[in-house]
Amino acid sequence: MKRTRILFLLPALILLIVFAVYPTVETIRMSFWSWEGRQMLGFTGLSNYTDLFARKDFINMERFPTSGPPYGALINSLIWMVIYLPMVVILGLVFAVLLRDVKGSFIIKSMILIGMVVPMVVGGVVVRFMYDNSAGIINGLLRFVGLGNFTRTWTAFPDTALPSLILGSIWFRVGFAMIIYSAGLELIPEELNEAAKLDGASSWKIFWRITVPMLKPCTLTVVIMSTIEVCRMFDMVYTATFGGPGGSSMVLGLLLYLKAFFRVPPDIGVATAMATFLALIAAIIAYFSVRRTEQ
């Protein structure tokens, strides 16, 4: 490569190395050392990791699944994924198919997309507001349909805080799946559907035999991006519940932050072990998506 051509890449390289690659490598290194406050003491091998998995706020197998929350941040994040991924895929696909032939659908799509565009901090506030006992619309609706006995501030109780936030995040972010599927639908050749119709296939059959298989790449994109999204979940939990009550809605990102920056003295060893865990997930996602594009 000619020397001047390096200059094209150099600014990006410097920034990426200084503010992303170096801290990642450093996180991994730090996780193998023992810490006292912000002092690095000595190499300890995997003891931060064994420590981490012994922490009840990370994973609490004594309570999960037989007794109530808190289950720990790892289990909470996994529950989040197990509910969030299928719901986003299904709702996104249904919305895209439903809105395909509706006139003025771009207005409806914009309404659904608002959650993608506004800050997740606001998302957390709005979710908390919706679930509020007196001022929230969800309890208002419950009273309206005669279920007034069930009203409460849904985010303030250990057994409902996490599910409430998960549903809130789905409401907020489903627009992404919808636009990916909408774009995918436009790529399916019309002749394919026409031909199937001529052969007497019902629209139900067309949906399952043509639409869904043709949209498989879109589904993969949605699943990958949603997994990243759930791993990054922070702002919404921070503003809506701050992980509470009693850690019942705590997620990985927030627990890491609290351990490293909120707790006195900070628990750097365990926090960096968690961070390494998150970095590992990112590497796995990256590995599979790169391998897939190469194929």
Added chain:
Amino acid sequence: MKKSKVAIYIVAWSIGIVWILPFIGVLMSSIRPFRQIVDGWWHFAGFSLTVENFIKVWNHPTAPLSKGLLNSISIVIPATVLTIIIASLGGYAFARFKFRFKGSLFFIIIIIMAMSPQAVAIPLTFEMMRLGLMNTRIGLILVHTTWGLPWSMLFLRNFFISVPEELEEAARIDGASDLTVFRKIVFPIARPAVLSVMILQFIWTWNEFFFALLILHSPDKWVVTQCIPLIKGRYYIDWSLVSASSMITMIVPLIIFICLQKYYIRGVMGGAIKG
């Protein structure tokens, strides 16, 4: 119209309305006095409008939005401009030049795209302290730029690959340097793609909360997203104030989205990691 078609229309519009209902709640609560909405903003008895909520959050004692907005602007604009320049240069190099370690660099970029910011938070703050960037706007601008680079570089690279190379070749034969070719030919052609990057990076940095929380500590530097949790408080929540601050914060990305939706959607789709 057929009956089934009518049903689809009703369902579609109902979904749209259900989806914006919470935002309508925010709007209603922000323009009405708190005592009117404390039992639900959908009760319209004694309805009256007020701008008091907006004035209160604008001059909020601990987290004034007037200050927060200025701080956000002073960070978002440089972070967006820097990202555009650096990402288009880098994306162009990825699209046109051959160099060593291209494959591994590509892989690293994808990893960063998939990474949670929380994963780097601890060493990043140590590093920022050593570099004297802690609690500085420059520090946050550089971090926002860095974390906007992976997707914007890939997005622009894909764009450049889709553009035929002949024009650039012709200019090179005429003796133009790489930089001249880039400035005079490539960058102008890339304007729609650059617009997408601009919109997405602007909205992303405007909405970003975690890095700001990590880096900006003094109250006079707080950005808008940092003000909202403070206005909300932990125990007693004045929903009218919270709604007014949410409205002010949301309105900027919303206006950009409504005006430039096409470019926004293109950017979102192009910036996603393909399965």
